[in-house]
Structure formats: structure tokens, C-alpha cells
Amino acid sequence: MTTLSIEELEVQYQLRDKTIRAVDKVSLFLKNNESLGIVGESACGKSTLGLAIIRSVPGGKIVNGDITLDGKSTLKMTEAEFAKTVRWKKISMVFQGAMNSLDPVFSIRQQFEEILQAHDYRGDRQKTINDIIDSVGLPPTVLDKFPHELSGGMKQRVVIAMALVLRPSLVIADEPTTALDVLVQAQILSLLKKLKKEGMSLILISHDLGIISEIADNVGIMYAGKIVEFGTLQEVYSNPKHPYTQALFKSMPKIKGEPELISLKGTPPNLANMQTGCRFYDRCTHAMEKCRKEPPKIKTESGHVLCWLYE
Amino acid sequence: MEEILSVKNLKKYFVKGGFARQKETVRAVDDISFSIKSGQTFVLAGESGSGKTTVARLILRSIEPESGDIIFDGIKITNDASSLKKIRTECQMIHQDPYASVDPRMKIFDIVREPLDIHAIGKPSERKDLVFAALRDVKLDPEEIASKYPHMLSGGQRQRVAIARSIATKPKLIIADEPVSMLDVSVRVGILELIKELQNKHGISFLYITHDLSTARYVGHVISILYLGKIVETGLINDVLLHPRHPYTQALMDSISEPNPANLQKEKKIRINEPIETDVYQGCRFRARCPYAIEKCKQEPELEPSGDKRSVACFVKID
Numbered sequence: 129m130t131t132l133s134i135e136e137l138e139v140q141y142q143l144r145d146k147t148i149r150a151v152d153k154v155s156l157f158l159k160n161n162e163s164l165g166i167v168g169e170s171a172c173g174k175s176t177l178g179l180a181i182i183r184s185v186p187g188g189k190i191v192n193g194d195i196t197l198d199g200k201s202t203l204k205m206t207e208a209e210f211a212k213t214v215r216w217k218k219i220s221m222v223f224q225g226a227m228n229s230l231d232p233v234f235s236i237r238q239q240f241e242e243i244l245q246a247h248d249y250r251g252d253r254q255k256t257i258n259d260i261i262d263s264v265g266l267p268p269t270v271l272d273k274f275p276h277e278l279s280g281g282m283k284q285r286v287v288i289a290m291a292l293v294l295r296p297s298l299v300i301a302d303e304p305t306t307a308l309d310v311l312v313q314a315q316i317l318s319l320l321k322k323l324k325k326e327g328m329s330l331i332l333i334s335h336d337l338g339i340i341s342e343i344a345d346n347v348g349i350m351y352a353g354k355i356v357e358f359g360t361l362q363e364v365y366s367n368p369k370h371p372y373t374q375a376l377f378k379s380m381p382k383i384k385g386e387p388e389l390i391s392l393k394g395t396p397p398n399l400a401n402m403q404t405g406c407r408f409y410d411r412c413t414h415a416m417e418k419c420r421k422e423p424p425k426i427k428t429e430s431g432h433v434l435c436w437l438y439e
Numbered sequence: 440m441e442e443i444l445s446v447k448n449l450k451k452y453f454v455k456g457g458f459a460r461q462k463e464t465v466r467a468v469d470d471i472s473f474s475i476k477s478g479q480t481f482v483l484a485g486e487s488g489s490g491k492t493t494v495a496r497l498i499l500r501s502i503e504p505e506s507g508d509i510i511f512d513g514i515k516i517t518n519d520a521s522s523l524k525k526i527r528t529e530c531q532m533i534h535q536d537p538y539a540s541v542d543p544r545m546k547i548f549d550i551v552r553e554p555l556d557i558h559a560i561g562k563p564s565e566r567k568d569l570v571f572a573a574l575r576d577v578k579l580d581p582e583e584i585a586s587k588y589p590h591m592l593s594g595g596q597r598q599r600v601a602i603a604r605s606i607a608t609k610p611k612l613i614i615a616d617e618p619v620s621m622l623d624v625s626v627r628v629g630i631l632e633l634i635k636e637l638q639n640k641h642g643i644s645f646l647y648i649t650h651d652l653s654t655a656r657y658v659g660h661v662i663s664i665l666y667l668g669k670i671v672e673t674g675l676i677n678d679v680l681l682h683p684r685h686p687y688t689q690a691l692m693d694s695i696s697e698p699n700p701a702n703l704q705k706e707k708k709i710r711i712n713e714p715i716e717t718d719v720y721q722g723c724r725f726r727a728r729c730p731y732a733i734e735k736c737k738q739e740p741e742l743e744p745s746g747d748k749r750s751v752a753c754f755v756k757i758d
Contacts, residue, residue, distance in 0.1 A: 169623040169624055169625055170623055309650070310486060310650060310691055310694045310695070311486065311690060311694050311709065311711060313694060314693065314694030314696075314707060315709065317696065318706070318707040318709070321706070321707060336624075336696070337698035338695065338696035338697050338698045338699075338702075340698075341696060341697075341698050341699055341702040341703060342696050342702045342703065342707060343703070344703070361700045362700045365699070366700060375625065376624065376625065377698065379624060379627070379628040380624065380653075380698060381627075381628070381631070381653040381654045381656065381657040382653055382697055382698075383652060383656060383680060383681075383695055383697060384681070389628045389631070389632070389657065390628070391625075391626075391628035391629040391632055392625040392626070392628070392629075395593045395595060395623075396623075396625075
């Protein structure tokens with residue numbers, strides 16, 4: 129049982145002479161046993177947002193805002209306190225491309241033991257490891273193998289099991305199916321669906337609207353560091369409000385239905401020199417004069433949209 | 440309609456291992472035949488390791504096939520200079536990664552001009568116009584872009600440059616190997632539209648190689664599904680994708696998640712089994728994962744016509 133709320137979060141990367149505002153005043157919430165999907169294209173800040181939640185943004189800094197977990201601010205904790213009580217114990221993460229980060233010279237079992245050791249796990253370690261590897265649908269023989277002996281799908285399951293081993297109540301999965309073959313992708317997805325059913329909360333970060341629709345109760349659409357639209361899956365998918373969300377749906381080739389597509393003009397803006405006003409301005413078909421000013425946050429049925437159209 | 444490319448019984452085996460390990464033969468492409476009609480887009484779809492890129496390399500003869508024929512525009516491609524020159528000017532390739540397929544130290548103008556120089560197409564004085572025309576064809580502004588370097592462009596623009604380079608020699612066939620899978624969702628459609636437009640404008644045929652069936656449906660006319668070096672199903676794109684008959688095609692279709700809010704409540708069912716240990720080269724290659732496998736599947740199924748311009752290599756053939 130977890131509630132997570134993110135308020136006005138700002139994360140920046142400092143380059144020599146530029147500041148990249150990867151996450152800019154993002155507010156989100158995640159209620160008990162719900163799952164959240166973050167959709168966005170590359171470089172929109174979606175991974176940074178995930179990393180900020182576990183307070184590990186390499187090279188970047190959380191400059192503003194707050195994150196509360198079960199009513200307690202995690203950003204106000206000291207690093208030691210956060211590492212001891214929250215990271216991996218309450219919130220863990222499956223990093224993007226994590227299956228390639230398994231250590232080639234240790235067996236899978238040794239890598240699990242290392243996690244338990246680092247977190248001072250008291251209890252039957254071997255049983256815990258066996259249980260968790262079973263829950264991701266792998267046979268126990270996998271434990272005594274080395275990463276190179278496993279297929280991509282198996283490695284991805286191992287990495288998911290590692291995120292689950294301390295039984296966190298919230299797991300952040302950053303593009304957990306990318307770089308896997310289609311059939312394996314679908315299997316990982318049904319695994320995540322199963323884990324969700326068993327009570328795990330999930331934040332799923334992906335560029336794929338289809339994958340998000342399998343898991344997420346609520347969806348945030350991220351564009352250039354901002355959550356431009358947020359709401360229930362039902363509302364965002366059947367009645368998208370922000371022109372970017374609408375364009376995203378129209379530009380996705382579908383298997384069923386009409387293969388009529390409308391492409392989006394231009395490319396996402398550079399996060400290093402952002403103009404004021406709506407970030408979608410240059411590519412938006414509805415752009416108006418007042419869009420040069422920062423768009424207001426309009427309340428929708430189940431969430432919000434950042435757009436002048438609905439003022 | 441005339442056939443631009445026809446591939447007959449193509450085979451390519453690779454030998455793996457050898458040092459301190461048992462040698463193992465991988466049948467990357469095993470007896471594949473297909474033909475592409477002029478002005479059409481033929482899709483070769485499969486997962487990684489299915490041999491789809493190997494087919495592309497065999498057509499352009501960057502590797503030698505074990506056996507089989509490649510007939511391009513009525514001419515059999517062999518190792519003699521004239522047929523190699525024909526295929527390498529009139530058949531071009533677009534690669535997956537636009538960050539790796541263009542030389543970072545060359546200006547866009549030189550990148551697009553290079554194939555013209557290599558194949559001595561047009562008088563040197565005319566080549567500038569040819570380059571500009573190619574850039575205009577891919578919706579890039581030549582004045583603005585010609586003197587830039589690749590790092591100054593976005594992924595979508597780079598892929599357009601790669602396409603401009605491929606159409607500069609006025610090819611009859613373009614092999615596009617996953618041309619949009621490295622690009623962002625919002626720029627993908629632009630590239631797919633461009634492929635369609637070039638086809639209409641110049642009558643170019645495409646061999647579109649992909650693992651992504653939804654983009655395949657958008658650009659393709661005919662599709663072949665490849666599994667471990669064999670074509671398992673082939674036919675008109677809507678027939679195959681909307682009513683798949685081979686169990687592997689069905690599993691692929693099951694695995695696609697369309698953006699539909701109804702997915703949330705549904706269980707995701709994929710019609711495959713956990714793989715069992717079999718010798719993949721004995722009988723049907725999908726047998727190890729197939730939920731419908733019967734005793735007969737231990738024999739090799741042939742690709743046989745199953746009505747509506749379609750062929751399926753399966754003894755069970757489920758509708």
C-alpha cells in the first residue's frame with residue numbers, strides 16, 4: 129500500500145554553460161495499488177523523472193519541488209536515511225537496458241546475494257531468492273548460471289526479480305520491454321500484469337502507447353520536460369485533450385482499423401534553450417497568440433491538461 | 440505487372456564456433472523464394488535472428504549465398520562485374536540507424552553526392568543539381584542543409600539524408616532495413632509517408648525489412664513472415680495480418696499491444712508454449728513453441744498455397 133505524490137518537481141542537468149531542465153514543474157500522484165504510465169518520446173525527461181523518484185539522477189540535480197511517500201517527504205530525508213529505508217525497500221527500479229548491466233563474472237545467485245547483503249537482509253536468503261525467481265516464471269536452475277548463458281527475455285526477468293527481491297510496494301520500470309523480441313516483449317508484459325494483479329504498484333515509463341494501455345490505470349503524457357496531460361487511461365485514450373496527445377495517437381500505425389495516419393511536423397524542442405510559453409507551440413496546429421505565454425493547468429474529469437484551448 | 444526482383448531457393452549458412460567449441464552450422468537463410476513486383480512494397484517480417492538482414496546482404500551480394508538465384512530486373516546477379524554494377528547502382532539500401540549510416544565528417548552535400556561520383560552518374564557539373572533534386576525529394580531544403588554536418592540534424596532529418604543518398608542514383612529497388620525503428624514515434628510517420636510518396640512519384644519498389652507489423656501494414660502490399668530462416672506465411676498484407684493462418688503469425692499478432700484502454704482489464708494471451716528441446720532443423724521450426732503441434736510436424740512443412748493468394752507452411756493451418 130503506497131501513495132506517492134510528486135509536487136512541482138524540477139530536475140536539471142548543468143552543462144558547462146547551459147542548464148537542461150529535464151523535468152520542469154511536474155506534479156503527479158499515485159494512489160494505493162494503482163499503476164501509472166508515463167508516455168513520451170526520447171529526451172522528454174521521462175527517465176529522469178523515474179530516477180528522481182529514487183533520488184539517483186547521475187549528473188543531475190533535483191532543484192525544486194517535493195516527493196512524498198505515504199505522507200512523508202523523501203526529498204527531505206538525508207541520503208543515508210533514504211538509502212536505508214526507502215530505496216529498493218519501498219521503491220525499486222528496473223532501469224532501461226538493465227539486462228545488459230548484469231555482472232558477467234558472477235552467477236545470478238551471487239548477484240542476488242549481493243543485493244540482500246547490501247541491504248542487511250535478515251531472514252532466509254536462499255528461500256527469498258528462490259521464491260522471487262519463481263514469481264517471475266524462471267526455473268531455479270537459472271540461479272547458478274551466468275548472464276551470458278541466458279537469453280534476453282530471461283535476463284530481463286532476472287532484472288525484474290532483482291527489483292522485487294526486497295518486496296517493495298512500488299516498482300518503477302523504465303522501458304522494460306524495449307530491445308526485446310516481440311514475443312518476449314509480450315511475455316514480460318504479461319508478467320508485469322500478473323505482478324500488478326498481486327498488489328504491486330507500478331510506474332511504467334515507455335514511448336509505446338500500446339504497452340502503457342496494458343498496465344496503467346493513470347497516464348501522464350510528457351513532452352519536453354512537462355506532463356502536458358494527465359488522467360485515467362480511459363479518459364486520456366478515448367478523449368485526448370492536449371494537441372500533442374491527439375497527434376501522438378493519430379501518428380501511431382495500427383494493425384486493426386484504418387491505416388490512415390497524420391504525421392507531426394517538426395521535432396521536439398531542445399531542452400537547453402527553452403522559450404517561454406507552450407513547448408508544443410512550433411508543432412501545434414491550434415497554436416494561438418496567447419500560447420506564447422505559459423499555458424494554464426486546466427482541470428479535466430480525472431486529471432489535468434496544460435493547454436490554452438481549454439481555458 | 441513485371442517483377443523487379445525474384446529470389447529463388449536462396450540459402451546461406453554460417454558456421455559458428457570452432458575454437459575449443461563444437462562447430463555449429465546456423466542456417467540463417469534456408470531455401471527462401473519470393474518475388475517483388477515492380478512499384479510495390481514487399482515486407483519481410485521477423486524477429487531478430489530470423490535472417491531478414493542476411494537476405495538483404497545476399498541480394499546486394501555483400502555476402503555469398505550457399506546456393507540459389509537472385510534475378511534483378513531480368514538479369515541474374517552473379518559475381519561478374521556488369522551484374523554487380525547493375526545491382527549496386529539500381530538497388531540501394533537504407534539502414535536502421537541514421538546515426539551510424541552517414542559519415543559524421545562529411546557534409547550532407549557530399550554524403551548525397553558520393554554514390555553519384557562512385558558510379559559516375561551524370562557529368563560532374565550536373566551532379567549538384569542531382570543532389571539538390573534528391574534532397575528536395577525527401578523534403579529537405581537543399582540551400583539550408585547541404586553544407587551542414589550530420590550532427591547538426593535530428594534523427595528524422597538524418598534518415599531523410601540517408602534516403603536522399605539512396606535515391607540519388609535513381610534506383611529501381613530500395614531495401615529498407617528497419618528504417619523507422621530507431622526514430623521517435625512522432626517522426627516515424629513522416630518517413631513512412633515519404634517512402635510511399637517516392638514510390639508513387641518515381642515508381643521505386645521497396646523491400647521493407649522489419650519486426651514491426653504495424654508500420655509494415657502502413658507501407659506494404661505483400662508480406663512474408665520469416666521464422667528462423669524460413670518463410671512460414673506469405674500473402675497480401677491485409678490478409679496475412681488481419682487473418683493470420685500460421686501459428687507463428689498468430690502469436691506475433693497476439694503479442695502486439697494496440698493503444699486501447701480495454702487492454703487494462705484483459706489478460707494478455709499469446710498463443711505459444713514454453714519452448715521444448717527440439718532440433719530446430721528437424722521438421723517444422725516453430726514446433727518447439729507451437730501450441731498446435733502434432734506428430735506430423737516432425738516432418739518439414741512446405742510453403743503451400745492456401746487460397747486468396749496466400750501460402751502457409753503448416754500442416755495444421757488454423758483459421
